Amino acid sequence: MDSLITHSPALIVALPLLAAFAIPLINRAGPRVRDIFNLVIFGFIAFLVAILAVDVYSVGIHVYTFGATAAELALPGGYTVPVRIMFEVDGMSIFMGIIITTVTLAALIYSLQFLKGRTGQARFYSLMMLLYAGMMGLAFTGDMFNLFVFLEIASIAGAGLAAYRTNMADAIEGGFKYIVISAVSALLVLFAIGILYAQYNVLSIAALAHYMQYTTLDMMALGLLGGAFVMKLAGVPLHMWAPDTYTVAPAGTTPMILAASYTAMYALYRMTFSLYGGHIDTTAIGWIVIIVGVLSMFIGVMMAVHQTDIKRMMAYHAISQGGYMLLGLGVGLAVIADPVALANYGRDAMNGGIFHIINHVFYKALLFMTAEAIFFRIGIRDTNKMGGLARNMKWTTAFYIIGALAISGIPPLNGFASKLLIYESVLRFNPVLSVIAMFVSLVTLASFAKVFYSAFTGPPMPAYKEVKEVPKSMIIGMSILAVLIIFFGLFPGLIVNTIVAPATEALINQASYINAVMGALP
């Protein structure tokens, strides 16, 4: 068991990578064998994530060095800088790991019957595993170059999945836009890495943070990294690709592409907190993050309420909800250099922002799945042509209500718990920001009420009288997320103390991230 825990970071990335290439071969034995293989391998990966999480929460940062005589040996004998490829899993990394794994598990189960009868299923599952490996690698990596590599893996797999339904012209367009913005973003990440490597001759994030001189070139690199990750996480005004891509991606994978966007948000946090830390003007950077957050919240929700395409509406809400996370973290970053403000409300704002990531991924994944459940049965996304679906799709309606109430911040669901943390703490920083956040929640509720009325209520439409509920595997996939939403809503204290607070601590405590690799070096 100890050996399994030690090697779990490598296995969590290597197994889905191998599975991705094995799936086309296993598919030759039949779809049933392939589905069982997918579930068994992913069940084992989820188990590995669970034991790694227990290890990180009980022991501390888990460093895994590839090719070292002992996996935790970050510095080879006689060296003062790490030279090997390395994973560094702290509270924030494993928090992302839990999110990504849960969403992928729900998506995998949901897709079993969603894809029934479609062509190219083996490729679909291969890309799904690749996307998972890319996201987990990005969350775990301890060096800059592999951050770029995993970003590329996730981007290519995500674009392939977005364009999976090649019979739909807009799917190909959505996939194309995703790969264009991803490739340009990744290129700038690589350019920024080049700037840092040219100055310090190291790629390890911890070593770079240790030796960072905060030169003008370093600040330019931060600007490039920040811009690239804001583009990937669809922050306003770089959000325009997201509705085009999220709308067309198949049901199970939309939540995964959404999770990939939040992995980019994770990378942004890793850069600003762990790499650059508290030695730069964090107030200025914090305010940049806050402004992007507020713009995302407001423009996202105002565009969402205007939409008549159900998935496009949800995509704009994803942009809007991302704004809450940026707002919480931005406030934390703005006051990180002020210990009193950080203790009074900065840490709570960060807790709220981080808690909102997991809450949002769960309820937005559920909402995307309900939208695709409707598309699965009636073949349209236009809410103008919908009506009375609650009569025949009772489970889907119930899941939609749970997701809609959660995203609107209605108590006692999970969205309320994290939004309350953000409202209360941001109010102490700047009341205007808190009022904007509350207004956005109100418009969110109005937007989801509009879709609920037009799609689910009303008289039975003659065209949809024979519509049936979706198959069981799709219901199970949605149930997993619905149960988690309710559980997180009822026990927010448990979630905040167990997984959110360690993630916040991991970001704030830059020294422990550096020391886990660099030890007591001068």
Add this chain to the structure above:
Amino acid sequence: MSVVDYGYAVWAPLIWIIALVVIGVMVLIWRSRGQKSYKKGTAQTDIFLSGAKVPPEEERHVKSENIYWGFFESLKELYGAMMRPHTGIVNDYLLWFVGVLAVTVAILVLAG
């Protein structure tokens, strides 16, 4: 486990649910004391549109695009300004990217 307490605010969902159930029971009791002469399926429940002909059931559903019409009408200018950059053309997305990068790098270099 359930309570989030961070000094200046507390959120206890289980207490909130208990309060909601109590209020729900009170509402039901109040409702049970209401008018009992309501007869389902009679002329009492027919739709009355000031004497105009009531359209068939499937035509009565208000379309999504008509909901909140007044809200969108009053914010027409704001929506016009917000919609303009959403061209759907990937070249425009990248132009925004270049612009935002230039501003971000300039701010960071000046503030750094």
